[in-house]
Amino acid sequence: MIIKPSDSRQGLAGTVASVLGGDPPVAIQAFDGSHAGPPDASATLVLRSPAAVRRVLSAPGELGLVRAYVAGDIEVEGDIEVVLGSLRGRLGDAFRLPRSWAALARLVGRTGGLRPAPAPPAEELRLHGRRHSRARDAAAIAHHYDVSGDFYRLLLGPTMTYSCAVWEDPAVGLDAAQEAKYELICRKLGLVPGMRLLDVGCGWGGMAMHAARNYGVRAVGVTLSREQAERARRRVNEAGLDDSVEIRLADYRETRDGPYEAISSIGMFEHVGAKELGTYFSRMHELLAPGGRLLNHGISRPAGAGPIGRNSFLQRYVFPDGELEEIGTVVSAIQHAGLEIRHVENLREHYALTLRAWVRNLDQNYAEAVRLAGAGRARVWRLYLAGSASGFDNGEIEIHQTLAVRTAGGASGLALRPQWERSGRFPVPAREA
Structure with missing residues (x-):
């Protein structure tokens, strides 16, 4: 799928900014060439592929974001603590608050839907057997x-x-x-x-x-x-x-x-x-x-x-x-x-x-x-x-x-x-x- 570059109001970065409340304290850069957020931000969240969005939306909250980062579909440039602090509450709100639902729907449409969701990175582990045996x-x-x-x-x-x-x-x-x-x-x-x-x-x-x-x-x-x-x-x-x-x-x-x-x-x-x-x-x-x-x-x-x-x-x-x-x-x-x-x-x-x-x-x-x-x-x-x-x-x-x-x-x-x-x-x- 090819997504044409567009300005920050219509592009993928702008849509992500809307999902995060419209005024994210970090910059956002997307693979479609769009940008959003303050130009002098100390950190930039880079969405490198549609898989980044599919990972986050298929496992809403922390786990999806982590999978995207560990797999390299999301990159963080600059102060990673700033990005973590700014996303901690906003990401959860995006899936709970009605004002975010329209932006989420646009995000799904712009990245080709939720499926297929990429497999978790190899670094993810699930243990088996009796806990603490x-x-x-x-x-x-x-x-x-x-x-x-x-x-x-x-x-x-x-x-x-x-x-x-x-x-x-x-x-x-x-x-x-x-x-x-x-x-x-x-x-x-x-x-x-x-x-x-x-x-x-x-x-x-x-x-x-x-x-x-x-x-x-x-x-x-x-x-x-x-x-x-x-x-x-x-x-x-x-x-x-x-x-x-x-x-x-x-x-x-x-x-x-x-x-x-x-x-x-x-x-x-x-x-x-x-x-x-x-x-x-x-x-x-x-x-x-x-x-x-x-x-x-x-x-x-x-x-x-x-x-x-x-x-x-x-x-x-x-x-x-x-x-x-x-x-x-x-x-x-x-x-x-x-x-x-x-x-x-x-x-x-x-x-x-x-x-x-x-x-x-x-x-x-x-x-x-x-x-x-x-x-x-x-x-x-x-x-x-x-x-x-x-x-x-x-x-x-x-x-x-x-x-x-x-x-x-x-x-x-x-x-x-x-x-x-x-x-x-x-x-x-x-x-x-």
């Missing part, structure tokens, strides 16, 4: 993490740390902020030489290596990702830490070689699932020695926010079966498992800074990212990172570090004023508890 959890983790380690190195930088950093100041840079996060966790856990540390969901080994190198602990890291386990073992070997760090390809539910004096869980909690919270924290309790500490570092949702939708971008493309809990639910689950809550800290502004640092890494090395992971995967990550940064800034998503203790005869083992508070947040590593 060990086999299904392994498949979900593989989808997200068993991507080229070189791709993650490009995205995350030398620390290979895929979780929220802790920023003393935005000027310190990503690597220093990630090391500061590990340092803060080590201090909250009160690590001293000779302790056993379990790092649940160890990623590429960053926490285990930091704790072994700076605090003299014997660390065990567990992950369900084969790619992560293999690369983490290489990193441990290259750092000369084979005698103090062990990386296992295992489920936390299979870990039974306690007691550990400390357990860290950093960026893994989102994969546990609401129905498994009791199992998860009960296992942490079993693995901890009396007096031992658990630091749970996980993304959460504000009170009143609903769960992640089954047909959402996050579920289909990023974190299959991922679930976010409200921090009050998390705290209650920890206490019901027999652990005592000692400290809770929300770091959501820190995660917005971290995500934007990852976006910069991706944008600066985009061609190489496409070579390593494919164009669709690179688009998924660009969309996910930018959208999440806005979510943390706006308070739509939160992230908490929660410190808990398995008390021994009622004693917590914590000082009246804990060391990480006494010494400031980012001091030089020390060895006292």
Whole structure:
């Protein structure tokens, strides 16, 4: 089908602008040569083919738009956060408000109808089997993490740390902020030489290596990702830490070689699932020695926010079966498992800074990212990172570090004023508890 160029009032871009309320804050450019929106907009939404419209109209809302973007039928030029922010509410209104129906009808006519709807991009996933069974959890983790380690190195930088950093100041840079996060966790856990540390969901080994190198602990890291386990073992070997760090390809539910004096869980909690919270924290309790500490570092949702939708971008493309809990639910689950809550800290502004640092890494090395992971995967990550940064800034998503203790005869083992508070947040590593 050939669509002749036309002005913004009659062309496809103008029709899309009408669907979005008539005054979109972003520019719109369509394959028929038409343009709409402010000429000085900081971002442009580019419709590259009729398939873009068919994808959006055949799956109204977020999923259709994501499919079009991941497939390359829609492009975003400029600030992707601006586009996401401007479309978030307007796209849903387009399918609910009567004033948009005539514009939608024109849009269908201009692009040749709704069918055939293109198949979803290959990057979209639907899992099978019982939710949060060990086999299904392994498949979900593989989808997200068993991507080229070189791709993650490009995205995350030398620390290979895929979780929220802790920023003393935005000027310190990503690597220093990630090391500061590990340092803060080590201090909250009160690590001293000779302790056993379990790092649940160890990623590429960053926490285990930091704790072994700076605090003299014997660390065990567990992950369900084969790619992560293999690369983490290489990193441990290259750092000369084979005698103090062990990386296992295992489920936390299979870990039974306690007691550990400390357990860290950093960026893994989102994969546990609401129905498994009791199992998860009960296992942490079993693995901890009396007096031992658990630091749970996980993304959460504000009170009143609903769960992640089954047909959402996050579920289909990023974190299959991922679930976010409200921090009050998390705290209650920890206490019901027999652990005592000692400290809770929300770091959501820190995660917005971290995500934007990852976006910069991706944008600066985009061609190489496409070579390593494919164009669709690179688009998924660009969309996910930018959208999440806005979510943390706006308070739509939160992230908490929660410190808990398995008390021994009622004693917590914590000082009246804990060391990480006494010494400031980012001091030089020390060895006292």
